[in-house]
Amino acid sequence: MKHFVSGLAVAVALSAPAFAQDDTKVIGVSIPAATHGWAGGMNYFAQEAVDRLDAAYPQLDFVLATASDPSKQVNDIEDMVATRNIDALVVLPFESEPLTGPVQNVKQSGAWVTVVDRGLSVEGIEDLYVAGDNPGFGRVSGEYMAQALPDGGKIVVLRGIPTTIDNERVEGFQQAIEGSGIEILGMEHGNWNRDDAFTVMQDFLSKYPEIDAVWASDDDMAVGVLGAIDAAGREDINFVLGGAGMKEMIKRVKDNDAMIPADVTYPPSMIATAIEVTAVGLVSNAPVSGDFIIGSVLVTPENADDFYFPDSPF
Amino acid sequence: MGDVVNQPVLELRRVSRSFGPIEVLHDVDIVLRPGRVHALIGENGAGKSTTMKIMAGYQPPSQGEVEFDGQPVRFQTIAEAEGLGISMIHQEFNLAEQLTVEQNIFLGREIRRGLLLDKPAMRRRTRELLARLDCSVSPDRRVSDLSNSDKQMVEIAKALLRDTRVLIMDEPTAVLTRSETAVLLRQVRALKEAGTAVLFTSHKLDEVSEIADDLTIMRDGRVVWSGPAAEMDEHDMATAMVGREMSDLFAPKLGQPGDLALEVRNLNVAGHATDISLSLRQGEILGVAGLIGSGRTETFEAICGLRPGQGDIRVFGKPVQIDQPWQAQALGMCYLTEDRKTRGLLLDKGMHENLTLQALERFVDRGRIDRAAEDDALTRAIADFDIRGHRDSLIRNLSGGNQQKLLFAKVLLAEPRIVIIDEPTRGIDIGTKQQMYEFIRNLASQGQAIVVISSEMQEVIGLADRVLVMRQGRIMGELQDEEASEDAIVRLAMGVVQTTPAEEKTV
Amino acid sequence: MNAIIRTDRRLSMTVVGPVLGLIALLVAGALLNPNFLGWDNLTNVLARSAFIGIIAVGMTFVITAGGLDLSVGSMAAFIAGLMILMMNKALPGLGVGIPVVLLGMATALIAGLGAGLLNGLLITRLGIEPFIVTLGSMGIYRSLVTWLADGGTLSLDFTLRSFYQPVYYGGVFGISWPIIVFALVVIIGEIVMRSTAFGRHCAAIGSNDQVARYSSVRVGHVRLMTYAALGMLVGVATIMYVPRLGSASSATGVLWELEAIAAVIIGGTVLKGGFGRVWGTVIGVLILSLIGNILNLTDFVSPYLNGAIQGAIIVLAVVLQRESKADG
Structure with a gap:
């Protein structure tokens, strides 16, 4: 609903002067644009939280901006400070390095800073993380894999876009399967993209005649992996483990699909949590600072209902 | 004229040059001396260009020696030759089209003050140089906006800036009008008096007689005559170049025009031509004279839908609306451009593709191009128009005369009934010229209606049944065959009433 | 005659260069992994090359005529999104069956043709640089698909997808449809380029559009047709793409335009126009796909360096062709 986002920003901008003298506070939200599935979900939850909180707290105004690259995000944040004089900033940095300086400036201007998901390169800037x-995402996935393959087995791994996030997940996964007898035949980057994952999986299938399971590490990639397995008609693969909690995948877990027995969350709704906690802190002066780490949860047919949001785009 | 006058500055000794297995120059000797103008003449393909390129360091000789000031030299780069004061001006200019006149003249030799360019100094120098050449172009004009003659002047100004000791010019007057040629020749004399050695090629033998001190004639890659220019008259030169006696250049006129083919009433071409009215009959050759820039080309381009224009046009009696060139062709009217290298032919393609481009649909059989028919057409064109050169060579590697013949064949393949030919013999040798005149006359005798636009007065007079003279975008007058003399044309073209010697006029 | 420089040697190198590159890759692949030359792997590679390949054939014409189209990747994503929406919407009325699939295909072809014509009209009628026009439409289609998908993913109805799937996975005589369609497009493209007036006119326009205009070629019309044909082929590629995974999102078709352009250039078509060959483009597409395939099939280098290897081979393939030009 990107068109709606910009509409909202304009409406907020127009109504701002009327409230300027009284106690209205402005919260700026800066997030990356919806360029892949998870980010799309994150955009949805951000928008939804802003709408809900805007209605609930008349004394709060929100400015939401989406950026398609780091420099655009820096511009967005500078504009928020310069033209809207924001009291708090909720930011999901595109990349850590380029955003650290600009966010530090926001902090020095006296505003509250909430950083989401990706930490800045200097510690102690943010009030809330x-x-x-x-x-943990990697660990939960690895533990499930070890439990699902009690006698060990051969698996292949699809990695995301080469980043710290991806490295941390894979390291966590490898630690968790240590000693379980599971052998990783190969790892390739599928870039959190369906088409790339399809291609990589096809080549894995050509390369390895016997594969017991696949850690796709992401639900978009799981879609591509499943397509490749179907096409090849291979029966040796027992299951595919994705990740992030895409609704279609949760649905398949809920429906007891044998190929998708479980999923691991990395909820895009964390942005909503961050905005909500920031809003509460601003309105009530309640002590909300500190680190909030949202753990990754294993989704199984038993608890799948709690994680199924049919209206979310993700 | 003795060797004692002054020492040679640049000399080729028994130079040969091969491209792969083909030897294009054989044992060429040529001597340039300071303060003398040396003309190099020969038919297209005689080896003039290669000779000049070797002298200017563009290509090394395969055998033989290049000597500068009596010392053998072997240029590795053009810059080395330039460093010794050898400049070459190409027929296709070597200018950066998107830069201004001033930037071009100073390209690579910018005057600096500290880190910055000293623009006022360069501006001053540019104006001085252009003034010396009687050239009124603004230093700020982009070269792409200049006429050919102005580009020529910019090239010469560039050479002047570089304190040139040897100036080599490849057909400098081919694109110039008479008055511009007069300016150029005057400048060449001035350079000569200042001690520069000048080498130039030209197909205009009257110029050669007028300005050259020394003369070298080449044919088929060899020097066939060399000596003082005064020893040869124009007729001798032509005979030596062609290797046979030259008969009369022009075929006899017919003077039997048929029905009206083309009528134009009150045509206006914004910025180029005003209120043009003319008519053309079948079997007739209409000459169009005028200075370059008088709107001749633009008028006929507008008639053929190549540029916008407003006016009434009738083709074979029917009123027509022509906005695109293919519409004109569908009505049987084709324009043959003066600019064969950038508008006429695809230089990087072969003869087949070029020949059939204009009439390609005639070679399509059930959707596919019939290559055998194409090949037959080429065989016929080669025979009909005496095109020489390997069938599979790129157009770029053909001589100018052969390119022009191919262009002619290409347009005629579309079987036009009205043919507009702009500068039919620009930059081609005298033997080929004669052939072109014959082709054009033959075409007229078959009933085609023909317009010949030309800057060469002899050509217009010798070829046309009737001559229109244009000046500043208007038709100044019409001369019937018997009235058409150089004098009458020049008077109309210059807009003067009294007879004045054409050569001394400047624009 | 004056300097007739024979061109045979250079021509032969531009012909042999890409073929040599392809053969070298095939040999390397076979040596590095025994499964490489297997039927399954080769058909996989051919089928996945089909999308870019079909688009690249159209791109060959556009580039040969002196144009460029940067919008094809986004256009494919947009058409895929539109197709899925259309089919999902028509599903309750038409039910799962051939009519709804035909409707989807028609949507793709019409949308592709329309998008191509729009690019072409802006370029030929308004005289805007192709780079700018298609850079603009690239952004437009990319955001349109994001908007259609609400930032997420558009998925084809599951039962419909199962019905439609054979268009990607099925085939005749063990050769899947994408490969067959790709081969047909290539054969037609090769004939059009080599032996029709249209192909000849494209080369003439790309070589020198003034000469073409003065030769009464309908320059604007021919250019327009190249963009329309490319748009149509993007539609064809999308028809093959949608049944594969049954979804479209803003991540669909990212960088396809550059892959298609790279394939065209590797194949020996001249980027500034004037000379093009369709079979060369096919070799270019195969070279690009095989590099990825071989890198996946071996543990030869760090996957982080895949891009570097791909880039090096692209440059090398083009250098090979130019090698003998030095003395030209």
Whole structure:
């Protein structure tokens, strides 16, 4: 609903002067644009939280900006400070390095800073840190894999875009399967992209005649992996483990699909949590600072209902 | 004229040059001396260009020696030759089209003050140089906006800036009008008096007689005559170049025009031509004279839909609206451009593709191009128009005369009934010229209606049944065959009433 | 005659260069992994090359005529999104069956043709640089698909997808449809380029559009047709793409335009126009796909360096062709 986002920003901008003298506070939210599935979900939850909180707290105004690259995000944040004089900033940095300086400036201007998911390169800037647990995501996935393959087995791994996030997840996964007898035949980057994952999986299938399971590490990649397995008609693969909690995948877990027995969350809704906690802190002066780490949870047919949001785009 | 006058500055001794297995120059000797103008003449393909390129360091000789100031030299780069004061001006200019006149003249020799360019100094120098050449172009004009003659002047100004000791010019007057040629020749004399050695090629033998001190004639890659220019008259030169006696250049006129083919009433071409009215009959050759820039080309381009224009046009009696060149062709009217290298032919393609481009649909059989028919067409064109050169060579590697013949064949393949030919013999040798005149006359005798636009007065007079003279975008007058003399044309073209010697006029 | 420089040697190198590159890759692949030359792997590679390949054939014409189209990747994503929406919407009325699939295919072809014509009209009628026009439409289609998908992913109805899937996975005589369609497009493209007036006119325009204009070639019309044909082929590629995974998102078709352009250039078509060959483009596409395939099949280098290897081979393939030009 990107068109709606910009509409909202304009509406907020127009109504701002009327409230300027009284106690209205402005919260700026800066996030990356919806360029892949998870980010799309994150955009949805951010928008939804802003709408809900805007209605709930008349004394709060929100400015939401999405950026398609780090420099655009820096511009967005500078504009928020210069033209809207924000009291708090909720930011999911595109990349850590380039955003650290600009966010530090916001902090020095006296505003509250909430950083989401990706930490800045200098510690102690943010008042509040809300993040998913990337090593934990890998660990939970690895533990499930070890439990599902009690006698060990041969697996292949699809990695995301080469980043710290991806490295932390893979390290966590490898630690968790240590000693379980599981052998990783090969790892390649599928870039959190369906088409790339399809291609990589096809080549894995050509290369390895016997594969017991696949850690796709992401639900978008799991879609591509499943497509490749179907096409090849291979029966040796027992299951595919994705990750992040895409609704279609949760649905398949819920429906007891044998190929998708479980999923591991990395909830895009963490942005909503961050915005909500920031809003509460601003309105009530309640002590909300600190680190909030949202753990990754294993989704199984038993608890799948709690993680199924049919209206979310993700 | 003795060797004692002054020492040679640049000399080729028994130079040969091969490209692969083909030897294009054989044992060429040529001597340039300071303060003398040396003309190098020969038919297209005689080896003039290669000779000049070797002298200017563009290509090394395969055998033989290049000597500068009596010392053998072997240029590795053009810059080395330039460093010794040898400049070459190409027929296709060597200018950066997107830069201004001033930037071009100073390209690579910018005057600096500290880190920055000293623009006022360069501006001053540019104006001085252009003034010396009687050239009124602004230093700020982009070269792409200049006429050919102005580009020529910029090239010469560039050479002047570089304190040139040897100036080599490849057909400098081919694109110039008479008055511009007069300016150029005057400048060449000035350079000569200042001690520069000048080598130039030209197909205009009257110029050669007028300005050259020394003369070298080449044919088929060899020097066939060399000596003082005064020893040869124009007729002798032509005979030596062609290797046979030259008969009369022009075929006899017919003077039997048929029905009206083309009528134009009140045509206006924004910025180029005003209120043009003319008519053309079948079997007739209409000459169009005028200075370069008088709107001749633009007028006929507008008639053929190549540029916008407003006016009434009738083709074979029917009123027509022509906005695109293919519409004109569908009505049987084709324009043969003066600019064969950038508008006429695809230089990097072969003869087949070029020959059939204009009439390609005639070679399509059930959707596919019939290559055998194409090949037959080429065989016929080669025979009909005496095109020489390997069938599979790129157009770029053909001589100018052969390119022009191919262009002619290409347009005629579309079987036009009205043919507009712009500068039919620009930059081609005298033997080929004669052939072109014959082709054009033959075409007229078959009933085609023909317009010949030309800057060469002799050509217009010798070829046309009737001559229109244009000046500043208007038709100044019409001369019937018997009235058409150089004098009458020049008077109309210059807009003067009294007879004045054409050569001394400047624009 | 004056300097007739024979061109045979250079021509032969531009012909042999890409073929040599392809053979070298095939040999390397076979040596590095025994499964490489297996039927399954080769058909996989051919089928996945089909999308870029079909688009690249169209791109060959555009580039040969002196143009460029940067929008094809986004266009494919947009058409895929539109197709899925259309089919999902028509599903309750038409039910799962051939009509709804035909409707989807028609949507793709019409949308592709329309998008191509739009690019072409802006370029030929308004005289805007192709780079700018298609850079603009690239951004437009990319955001349109994101908007259609609400930032997420558009998925084809599951039962419909199962019905439609054979268009990617099925085939005749063990050769899947994408490969067959790709081969047909290539054969037609090669004939059009080599032996029709249209192909000849494209080369003439790309070589020198003034000469073409003065030769009464309908320059604007021919250019327009190259963009329309490319758009149409993007539609064809999308028809093959959608049944594979049954989804479209803003991540669909990213960088396809550059892959297609790279394939065209590797194949020996001249980037500034004037000379093009369709079979060369096919070799270019195969070279690009095989590099990825071989890198996946071996543990030869760090996967982080895949891009570097791909880049080096692209440059090398082009250098090979130019090698003998030095003395030209």
